[in-house]
Amino acid sequence: MAQLQYDEIMVRYGELSTKGRNKKNFIDRLGNNVRKALHDFSKVKVHANPDRLHIILNGADSTAVMKRLKLVFGIQTFSPSLRVEKDFAAVCQAAKTLIEKQVDRPMTFKVETKRSDHDFAMGTFEMNRELGGYLLQEFPELLTVDVHQPDIEVRVEVRLNGIFLTSEIIKGAGGLPVGTAGKGMMMLSGGIDSPVAAYLALKRGVSLEMVHFYSPPYTSEQALAKAKELTGKLAQYAGSIRFIQVPFTEIQETVKEKVPEGYLMTVQRRFMLRLAVELANRRRGLAIFNGESLGQVASQTMESMRAIEEVTNMPVLRPVLSYDKTEIIKIAEDIDTYELSILPYEDCCTVFTPPSPKTKPNMAKAAKYESWLDVDGLMERALAGIQIEEIHAGQEFLNQNEDIFAELL
Ligand code: ATP
Ligand code: MG
Numbered sequence: 187m188a189q190l191q192y193d194e195i196m197v198r199y200g201e202l203s204t205k206g207r208n209k210k211n212f213i214d215r216l217g218n219n220v221r222k223a224l225h226d227f228s229k230v231k232v233h234a235n236p237d238r239l240h241i242i243l244n245g246a247d248s249t250a251v252m253k254r255l256k257l258v259f260g261i262q263t264f265s266p267s268l269r270v271e272k273d274f275a276a277v278c279q280a281a282k283t284l285i286e287k288q289v290d291r292p293m294t295f296k297v298e299t300k301r302s303d304h305d306f307a308m309g310t311f312e313m314n315r316e317l318g319g320y321l322l323q324e325f326p327e328l329l330t331v332d333v334h335q336p337d338i339e340v341r342v343e344v345r346l347n348g349i350f351l352t353s354e355i356i357k358g359a360g361g362l363p364v365g366t367a368g369k370g371m372m373m374l375s376g377g378i379d380s381p382v383a384a385y386l387a388l389k390r391g392v393s394l395e396m397v398h399f400y401s402p403p404y405t406s407e408q409a410l411a412k413a414k415e416l417t418g419k420l421a422q423y424a425g426s427i428r429f430i431q432v433p434f435t436e437i438q439e440t441v442k443e444k445v446p447e448g449y450l451m452t453v454q455r456r457f458m459l460r461l462a463v464e465l466a467n468r469r470r471g472l473a474i475f476n477g478e479s480l481g482q483v484a485s486q487t488m489e490s491m492r493a494i495e496e497v498t499n500m501p502v503l504r505p506v507l508s509y510d511k512t513e514i515i516k517i518a519e520d521i522d523t524y525e526l527s528i529l530p531y532e533d534c535c536t537v538f539t540p541p542s543p544k545t546k547p548n549m550a551k552a553a554k555y556e557s558w559l560d561v562d563g564l565m566e567r568a569l570a571g572i573q574i575e576e577i578h579a580g581q582e583f584l585n586q587n588e589d590i591f592a593e594l595l
Pocket of ligand 1: 372373374375376377378379380381397398399400475476477478482483485533534
């Protein structure tokens, strides 16, 4: 059977309905985020009401709309519905269509009616009984009634502008609407962990700007394109995301030349963090996010985090801190960043990573080695070279480069 074309999608809010005073902000933000996610469906109208959000499709493809909706944080569940005139025969016809689509083996069901239009001739009890009776008669082999724990609940809402029927409850992305938690700067590498950390931050309502350090000629165009393409994947959850690329070559070369090998990594990381904090301050970010996971590698011990974080008092938040690598990979696969992350283009850290960084760096030593460098000058020049670009959902960067590459060959 062809895809059923629905008229409206009814969206139930998630956690935000418990947020009291902030509730209105949350609902307005979710409404805007849904509009953003559906911006290219020109006929669609979104009404963010205090109790629920209604998406009026006006003929737009409901399957395509629902696919987008599944990526919007702050939605607990949603139900596609059919709208009919206020006429019992029309209700029966629509209910029959819903059952035909959903029921392919014997199931239990019940009808649940709500009425906000009290002028409609049938009461809720009568509608439940009459429509239930009709469906039993139409599907004698498939349906039996169970009013306590039915497999399917046919919901009928009698509203002023028509009667709405729905029988499916689809799970949404959960979380909180992006933007309700304020802005954070995400340190995005091309690896597996930081895109997952970004996804988890977005899920808690943080609006992110990506900060990516690159070191040409040690890192390739593809490494940069990969980080941008990962941002395009993540932008599916946020509408669009700003990507800030920070040139890091001079800092890495200088650090490599002047700092003892055991502290290369600690000092480089302190520079990265200082730069991210400076960008946050300039751009009204409230915190730094990264993809560190405790104990995963030498730089991710608590001693190392302490030595690196010494350079700022801004919160450094680590959404995957307590996740095992296998758990991170599972999420990366679910959000479709894994295949990109494992592409071999090396980012700036890998290139300059010493064979044996200190797992327990000493803060005083890190500071001493930095006193041999022109920290302010290095920072200033890196910040003077930043480039900012708005990346949209699904935007691609890698294939283009490969095409250019292929042409050159
Ligand atoms: P990831 O998979 O996120 O790269 P990782 O386990 O490989 O993490 P590292 O490479 O040590 O760990 O990086 C730790 C964190 O530092 C990253 O998760 C990211 O937040 C940040 N980071 C590393 N390299 C860069 C970079 N080139 N640009 C921006 N942030 C970076
Ligand atoms: Mg990495």
